[in-house]
Amino acid sequence: MTLRFEPTILSQRLRTVKPSPTIAITRLAAELRRGGADIIALSQGEPDFDTPDHIKAAAKKAIDDGLTKYTDVDGTPELKRAIVQKFKNENGLEYETTNISVGTGGKQVIFNAFSATLDEGDEVIIPAPYWVSYPDMVLLTGGVPVTVTCGEDSGFKLTAAALESAITERTKWLVLNSPSNPTGAGYSRHELKAIAEVLLRHSRVLVLTDDMYEHIRYDGWEFSTIAAVEPRLRERVLTCNGVSKAYAMTGWRIGYAGGPAELIKAMATIQSQSTTNPSSVSQAAAVAALTGPLDFLAERNAVFQERRDLCLSSFNSTDGLTCRTPDGAFYLFPSCEGVIGKRQPNGNLIESDVGFATYLLESVGVAVVPGSAFGLGPYFRISFATSTERLRAACTRIGDACASLR
Numbered sequence: 001m002t003l004r005f006e007p008t009i010l011s012q013r014l015r016t017v018k019p020s021p022t023i024a025i026t027r028l029a030a031e032l033r034r035g036g037a038d039i040i041a042l043s044q045g046e047p048d049f050d051t052p053d054h055i056k057a058a059a060k061k062a063i064d065d066g067l068t069k070y071t072d073v074d075g076t077p078e079l080k081r082a083i084v085q086k087f088k089n090e091n092g093l094e095y096e097t098t099n100i101s102v103g104t105g106g107k108q109v110i111f112n113a114f115s116a117t118l119d120e121g122d123e124v125i126i127p128a129p130y131w132v133s134y135p136d137m138v139l140l141t142g143g144v145p146v147t148v149t150c151g152e153d154s155g156f157k158l159t160a161a162a163l164e165s166a167i168t169e170r171t172k173w174l175v176l177n178s179p180s181n182p183t184g185a186g187y188s189r190h191e192l193k194a195i196a197e198v199l200l201r202h203s204r205v206l207v208l209t210d211d212m213y214e215h216i217r218y219d220g221w222e223f224s225t226i227a228a229v230e231p232r233l234r235e236r237v238l239t240c241n242g243v244s245k246a247y248a249m250t251g252w253r254i255g256y257a258g259g260p261a262e263l264i265k266a267m268a269t270i271q272s273q274s275t276t277n278p279s280s281v282s283q284a285a286a287v288a289a290l291t292g293p294l295d296f297l298a299e300r301n302a303v304f305q306e307r308r309d310l311c312l313s314s315f316n317s318t319d320g321l322t323c324r325t326p327d328g329a330f331y332l333f334p335s336c337e338g339v340i341g342k343r344q345p346n347g348n349l350i351e352s353d354v355g356f357a358t359y360l361l362e363s364v365g366v367a368v369v370p371g372s373a374f375g376l377g378p379y380f381r382i383s384f385a386t387s388t389e390r391l392r393a394a395c396t397r398i399g400d401a402c403a404s405l406r
Helices: 021-034 053-064 077-091 106-117 133-140 160-166 189-200 231-236 261-272 280-291 295-316 353-364 388-403
Strands: 100-103 123-128 144-149 171-177 206-210 237-242 255-258 380-383
Touching: 021 353, 053 280, 077 100, 077 255, 077 280, 100 106, 100 261, 106 133, 106 171, 106 206, 106 237, 106 255, 106 261, 123 133, 133 144, 144 160, 160 189, 171 189, 189 231, 206 231, 231 237, 295 388, 353 380, 353 388
Parallel strands: 123 144, 123 171, 171 206, 206 237
Antiparallel strands: 100 255, 237 255
């Protein structure tokens, strides 16, 4: 017997939420590949490097030692102590373990924070382009996403003036992401200081800073986080991070945050009634990641930069495309404005970045994510966290596809 659910059984809130565009495109590319197509997927933000051996060894030891039971809801004491030390050593932030939350990935940590603090109608300021999940997480938790367009003229970054204009009496949170997904743009210490000056005039506004790509940076760009730049904001900032990107541990699902003890306690209450603790084995691995050597990062970042520069050179020499140089992360966010209005070989018009992304997938087998999914078109995002050989082939295919437009 098949149960059939009428649309009315679903909540109104759920109907406002869209499935992740990056996951949807990755799934479509996988389906085409299973059908025999040669697809190069540049749509998912996942390093192609393996998890370092010392981290995998720690996980194996945890299994052998029987560390396979429930842990404290929001993180083991060992992992929380490691996170406290990480924040102190790398960011100049002083926390106690009561200021630390550990969740099943950074996404859960952010969702917990919004769930614990947002009432119906509370506003969350989100600079666009943004990571695709921010607005929908706000909607799912009863809030109102307020997107502020941050174009190329501002380096895809929020300015102090734009923030001031966006704040209202309903503003509850500001979300910052540096280096950014999807643009790779990073805020300088000076830029964060200017934003902090605005926030000091609006004492009710909380700040969620997503530092997930902190260790993936290029050209000597220096990472800063706002709670360290302006200590007077410390009790209003939730500093979010995780082990997924820098340590190539996407599947291990460990994210964490440091913030005010009252907020951390509330987030633990939310988590206790949803997933409870993250994987005990993954937490043991995360301890090894945060307390172990970081020497592998320089070599990996050098590879990432080589790939970045390869793609930058190709896009900026392709008619119809232009691309800014990112400070960090492993994404490029090229403009495809120059191809909008052109026709495909079959005569179909390229009307938007969505149409261009569809054209690339169907005509040359390259999967990218349209910029409108991140709140700003006409752009598209690629991840260069894949092999140099495949990236070179993808750039050639994209160039050929653009050359075929009339």
